Amino acid sequence: MPRISFLPSGRTVEIGEGMDLLDAARRAGEDLAAPCGGNGTCGKCLVRVVAGTVKIDATAVVDPEDAAAGYTPACRSYVAGVDCVIEIPERSRTNTGEVSAGDEIEPVAPDGALVRTVDCVVPPPDGEDGLSDLGRLNRALAAGGMGPDIECPLPVARSLAGALRGDEGRISVAITGESGRDRIVRVAAGRPAPTGLGIAVDLGTTTVAVALADTQSGAVLSIKSAYNDQIAMGLDVISRINYAGRQGGLEALRTAALTAINRLVRAAALEARIDAGGITSAVISGNTVMTHLALGLDPEHIRLAPYTPTLLDVPVYRAGEIGIEIAPGAPVFFSPCVGSYVGGDTTAGVLCTELASDAEAISLFIDVGTNGEVVIGNRDFLITCACSAGPAFEGGGIEYGMRAAPGAINSVRVDPANGEPSFSILGDGEARGICGSGMIDLVAQLFLSGWLDPAGRLDRTRDTARIAAEGRRALYILAGGPFGGAPVHVSEIDIENIVRAKAAIHAASALMLGNIGISFNDIARIYIAGGFGRTLDIENAVAIGLLPDIPRERFSYVGNASLSGSYRLLVSGKHRASQRDLARRMTYIDPGGDPRYMDHYTAALFLPHTDRSLFPSIARRAARPLR
């Protein structure tokens, strides 16, 4: 078989003729980003053939400049009969993997973890009673009132011989009854402390976050987040579904999700100085596609009419079955999904708002993720709508975009007079990029001070070194170039991505309000969730039209609500018991099936909106008249 070597790593694989270079790169363990999921439509998974020959699909999308420079899209380049050397340029990397802190969770009083711990002493084997290790364990548990039908999964059985002999028979047994029947989660020698460790996971399309908690005290011990390793296989859920349809694609996506989760679990365990094998419970919240991919379930029918996923309520499987590297017997609870386009991240997020309570006042929940979700309702009704906002607010598709992690510019002011920026950076170091809250600030400040017009074009005519033209596109220089330091630029394309994202969120909200015949002013409280970082400036979010122009005291920023909701489900049996009802109460509105959604979206593709009467306070402040 032809041997394909990749530069600069030198990794080599033997690959059958006809396989595309994207698959070949994945098999070689290379990091090669395919934002459209290998669909041939984005022209981003570029590689250069240094030696040998490949067969290139002439219809593939590729920028003429890139083509002239010898780049070819890997997903449309096929191994011919000969050995090849392929260069992967730095720009084609995803560079996922960096772990950071940032999210915060408000601790709550626990009222029922997934797992309970029983301490007991198993007398030494005597050879006369004819009992096996499992027999001796069951006898000890029965003496404590448990069993006799308690289930002992195989990974637990494998640990028994050591655990029962490790500390003269003193053991700590973790047990779950979450799946209807008592099951042993873990048997540990001695009296390990703390027991009842659990992880809450927000499995986002772009970002994955893990919180390590003590489910007995409710204490949050560590929170870590990183990009989802699946980014290399598509930036949004539709691209991921495309990728899942490739040979081996579903398994690659499953593995990537688990790689991301397990890396964060290790980082959190390291910070809390505990052994990840001692974590005995988990809750995961993800949208319906992410939930399917993490479980290795084919997501194909999520996008095919009538949009029926395999699972909405996920049974409580064991961590070892799923591939999460904590105690293999640990129960894993998934926040239930509502439908194909509203998932467990939304139901978990709603749990952190008054929408999950018995309130009469109408509230709105906006989760600004790659898949944007909005939920409106009160004790009588819950309506939800999802839209594809893209990853711009999490730094995806933005040239210098990044998550709210150390090095991110997370807050920006622009001097109206000269266009000079001042900004704050997360952590102690130099600016490496800009996160969602920084982008919102920058776009809002440039717009309000007149350096950016409502259509998202930078003003090239005024005298500033901050704005540079690059071909037909202009960009704003936050750092680097004439100003020194590492470059952080924001281009008109980046701004366009932010405008599209905010337009999608606005359109979904407006569609729902129209459906029930109320206006934004009728909403008592708006909860905003998302991975912007702690510094989201509500005023600026209104200025760009992401949030409606209503009294600011009605807004609550709830941060990563999917993560917070996972945490609440981890420590509260009451919430777990009611969560499926919450999911069933939600009615889904399909924006794709409603032409008014596209009207709302198109109208919102300006700053803050085509209809300035919707944003009266912004219209008054804007430096230039709104059209």
Place this chain on the structure above:
Amino acid sequence: MPRISFLPSGRTVEIGEGMDLLDAARRAGEDLAAPCGGNGTCGKCLVRVVAGTVKIDATAVVDPEDAAAGYTPACRSYVAGVDCVIEIPERSRTNTGEVSAGDEIEPVAPDGALVRTVDCVVPPPDGEDGLSDLGRLNRALAAGGMGPDIECPLPVARSLAGALRGDEGRISVAITGESGRDRIVRVAAGRPAPTGLGIAVDLGTTTVAVALADTQSGAVLSIKSAYNDQIAMGLDVISRINYAGRQGGLEALRTAALTAINRLVRAAALEARIDAGGITSAVISGNTVMTHLALGLDPEHIRLAPYTPTLLDVPVYRAGEIGIEIAPGAPVFFSPCVGSYVGGDTTAGVLCTELASDAEAISLFIDVGTNGEVVIGNRDFLITCACSAGPAFEGGGIEYGMRAAPGAINSVRVDPANGEPSFSILGDGEARGICGSGMIDLVAQLFLSGWLDPAGRLDRTRDTARIAAEGRRALYILAGGPFGGAPVHVSEIDIENIVRAKAAIHAASALMLGNIGISFNDIARIYIAGGFGRTLDIENAVAIGLLPDIPRERFSYVGNASLSGSYRLLVSGKHRASQRDLARRMTYIDPGGDPRYMDHYTAALFLPHTDRSLFPSIARRAARPLR
């Protein structure tokens, strides 16, 4: 890291300094036999260092001739800092892997399989009811009176999307209630036939056998057997326990057992022209060490006082969890073990005899395996004893030994006058070796006709080309050499191994009889089980002292009783329900704790026995006077 290359395969691995060559060979995927389990005591895992240098433990056991020829035991040769090329000679191979037929099973009327099959129709998804695929399946099952709490394991969930859409919603659902709660085993589109396929497995120390059966009709569709791939890691259970203690050893043994089982499952499925993925139940019978190794359970405490295994009654795990390549949700029932030295192979074997019935007469069950087991009793008592007979009757440790497979000499006659043999061969081809029944015949015939003395020495003084001296040892030439064809020799060492094996079996039987104060003549029926092949000659087995000298009509040869018992457990819910009681009724006598065992053993190291009064019919027939 140093690179170790093996000849003649050319396989190369990079290995850390200090690792021994046995482990290195295993990591490279080489077949290298370690009869003592890598314990440095047998001097058989010989390799030759062709290039480079290794560090050799000077105390390792190695034959001086082998040492002079440049051979060194791999388990006591350690990688130094440099690259090496290592030759593995043909004689160090195990050559497992050949699959053959041979065993027979008497079909019985089924009365309750592990799995039942329900046909139903799931209406197409409509997008309005808000149901997932699992929700739709559960609704269909509930309409048929099942559920609502039926468990859906993850591998089954992964198949749902395809199965529910494969044949317009017509599905066949396999369900098991064997572990206390209904669980979905498999969902298949359409009306696959046959349903209810199951496998019965005899997981022997030396030989593995798999029977594929239709559990609804009781028909046996195919039987395949092969050597256990674990042979490379030790010939007996103690050697395997040693090997399990090496780094990665337990996992290597687990994988080897599953490799053997899965190879046979594929061969049986191929012969029956069915898809192995459609096999929905399994029963495994193995001794306690084999049971532990197949499940990846540390067997260490089986040989350490007080000899407490991790499991005796194995919970019903799923095939996918264990690693058996049939339907991953298929329940796997293990025949229960009695104690560390009497396992599920014995309880399965007893199931095929009157010992498991309500009979008043006393019966004896003798299972001549590598681990020999004897059971005596009636409806009032069951006593059992195990001994280490070694693999000689299955061809192990015999230079030209082989299983009862095509090419095996399975029946031998010797002309008393000139010592010339006549023999039959299994299958159509040339003789390639000799199996257990052939060895019993040969030793008995040589002994009865005076060519072999009671101590197992061949007569070098009489005029025959069949007996050749080789150093201080003589051998008997069945084929090859001056007689043409491929060589099949039997040496005095081979005969010694047979004599030791039969002495161990005899001693265990005699010890038990002595304990309850009866003689062989008081036994109404003796059941003989083992992998001899169908042609076991009872008269010859008595002549060598393997079986007692009692009226021949009291003997029943039951073949591979562990396999037959597995089959009965596979098709009978009644047997499964009573099997754990059967195991609990058995009382184990430890021969190691009784000095009389060694007395019986030593006395039996002659043909047929030191005390000729125990074998009156043989004493009369023997050509030479017995001492």
